[in-house]
Amino acid sequence: MPTAPEDLRRFLTSMHPYDALDDEALDTLVPQFVVRTLPAGAAVYDIGAPLEGLHVVQSGQVEIRDGNGVVVSLLGPRNSFGERGLTRDGLAATSARTLEETVLLLLPVYAFDALVRDHAAAARFFDRSRAARPQRSDLARSRIETLMTTRLLTLSADATVQEAAQVMAAHRVSSICITEGAALKGILTLRDVSGKVVADGLPYDTPVSRVMTADPLSLPPSAIGSDVLHMMMERHIGHVPVTEGGRLVGMVTQTDLTRFQAVSSAGLVAEIAGAATPAEMARVTARIPQLLIQLVAGGNRHEVVTRLITDVADTVTRRLLALAEARFGPAPVPWLWLACGSQGRQEQTGVSDQDNCLFIDNAATDDDLAYFARLAKYVCDGLDEAGYFHCPGDMMATNPRWCQRVGTWRQYFARWITRPDPEAQMLASVMFDLRPIGGTVSLFADLQAETLEAASRNSIFVSHMIANSLKHTPPLGLLRGFATIRTGEHKNSLDLKHNGVVPVVDLARIHALQGRLPAVNTRARLDAAIAAGSLSGRGGQDLIDAYDLIAEIRLEHQARLVKRGDKPDNYLAPADLSDFERSHLRDAFVVIKSMQSAMGHGRGMPG
Structure with a gap:
């Protein structure tokens, strides 16, 4: 077991971020590590205890549990823990205990603070937010x-x-x-x-x-x-x-x-706004993958990238609605086209199908409904031709179920809330992400407020929604760090959508529902929940940080695929990540699992 200074130095420089330090920095750092040998079952620290510093596992295993006693990570050699919170309130948010005889290297708080203060590589490794992408004062960011x-x-x-x-x-x-x-x-x-x-x-x-x-x-x-x-x-x-x-x-x-430019995305919007056919729009939207590359390479944050890409989809939808009315004549009664899913949340990436529905004024006759059925088919088929493929689950306005009078929609939401069976939970999850795209917005405003109020007051519905939201779990493996997909086309990869982004989307939706918050965008929901006090400032910011990290890694992965000439997807092999990215991605998954555990244990889950 290496304990001599030269052996300790050799061990540290075989891992990030210490391999990026020069000899002088290492000469100062290495003697500050304290070697601790602990027996199996020993507590490294408990929740709420002051953190002594950064721990590095040299040998053995350490189990990390959250406030509900749920195991969130099992750490082996070369893993670090204990750094989260060192520069905040200095108290442990989890507990750590050895599972076998373990040798830990402890870097005291003062030495850790000096490390991240004086060395950019360490700052980037231990706090990705310090490794901000190049900052630009451009229109998209302002x-x-x-x-x-x-x-x-x-x-x-x-x-x-x-x-x-x-x-x-x-x-x-x-x-x-x-x-x-x-x-x-x-x-x-x-x-x-x-x-x-x-x-x-x-x-x-x-x-x-x-x-x-x-x-x-x-x-x-x-x-x-x-x-x-x-x-x-x-x-x-x-x-x-x-x-x-x-x-x-x-x-x-x-x-x-005039001093701001967002030429690429604005250019697409301008071309689509003047397009005369879905085929013309398709030629414009075919450039979205290149837009994705440019936005990611330009250092734009993920919420800006997805907003700009969603803007293009919104414009395509509104243009198709205008062309439909030009073809079929003016609508006989007021109507409202709404998007749900990622378009509804303004979170579209390079992989998007369509999810939409139609709200129709209650005065509509059966003949009027036939008009809207034609309109819906024209728009949905046009979206499909433009690259926004038909929804595999048929969550589209072409489905008569989702092309209805407002009164029928009001009955839908009331039934889902009062009888939250599995289908109701799934549909409510989708429909709570509705966002108006074109038409008479007032058809939705009152219904949204009524539904949020009714849903938040129904504890059984909330409990079922929480249970449904916890079905998507982060891919944490206790022994190897990540639980990758075991079989099939995407074997040995992580699903960054369903096991990374979606769990946060679900948590944010629950907080919006409980707090009657009208925001639909995931990040906006979390910010609103923090502001309303329903989500703690520290826990909420940790969750936002975790979401930001996963969403940005996902976009970077999609941009790399496009550059290679491949179709963008959500499946990432951990081997394609640097040690830095793997370490922080694991930390992000731990945060999400902890927040899921807190939600599940604290809100009366149904049996």
Whole structure:
């Protein structure tokens, strides 16, 4: 058993991150390790105990358990543990116990802190968040609250167009907002003045209310810059108001965006918005894999990459809806097209089928339903032709079950909540991720609020939903670190979707349900749960960190496949990862398993 300094040095430099340290750093570091030999069954530390420092297993085995006594990891030689929390509150969030005689190398807290402070390789290894990708101030990364103009020019609806034109001329701007108090009622642009007033010969004392764009499209301050650009490209507008809680807080114009670029994704959106056929759209969406490569290579975070890719799918859907109405005539009653699944959560990657449904006004007749059946077929077939393949589970608006009046949808949700059998659990999981894409949004707003309230109050339904969410577990193997797929085409690989991303998606959905949180995006749900206090700040941030790591490794894997000329998938062989990535991926899975265990033990699981 190596205990001499030269043997200890040889052992450490055979593993990351110590192999990246120079001789001088190693000369300082190696003597600071304390060698501890523990018998089988010895406690290394218990939950809540102060962490002494970083532990490295030199020989033997150590079992890690969470707060519910569930084994979350079994560590062998060359594995490290105990670093999580060293720079936070310094208390252990798990317990560690030896299973056989074990030799541990202990690096005290002060030495560990110095290691990660003074050496970038160690900082990257022990905290992936410190290994941030190259930072760029680009449109895709920037929230529009950093881009918008807050010095707003406003007029009331009874002001004249001449007054509005004079104000715009005096301030050399191209638009003015029409408000009632702090509420946005409309927007008037120079194009409106020339096209609606001058061209039509209207008198200059015409009220702005006659020619303004009433109830204009707007975005919240939390939207990202590319949301603005995509909206401008698709809707052919040059001004986007920014509102929060109905209040006007800012304005973004094309001029505001000149120093920002999101050319690739915005270019696709612009081409799709002008496409005349599904075939034309297919030629555009065929470039999405290349977009994925560019976005990943450009250092964009996973939530930005998936948002931009989902924007393309949203635009394809809305364009197909417009083409359908042009072909079949205007809809006889109000309707709303919604996406669920990854599109609903704005989390699409390079692998996407379609999941969607139609809400139809209760006034619809049976003949009206036949119209919407034709519309749904046109849109779903068009999505399929554009690369968003028909859902294998038939969760599409072409299925009459998912093309119904609002009253029928209200009955669906009520039945799923009051009788949560396995099918109801599955359907509720899908339908709680609904997001409006095109049509009359108000058809869904009240139903969403009612459903969240009813679901959160039904403890039996919540318990069944929790049970259903725990069916997808992280691929942790007690002996070899990972439990890979054992047979078939993807043997010896990890399913980063169903065993990595989906468990976090499910946990976030439960927190949204319990907290009546309307957010649909997974990361937004976790942030909202932390803000609402239903998820602890530390536990929530750990879960977000774990989700971020898995999602980014998944996207990097898909981008590598595309570069090789292969189709992107979710199956990754651990051997394709560096030691650094394997170590942190394992830690991420441990966090998720711990959060699942806490959810399962603390919420009254059904027997």
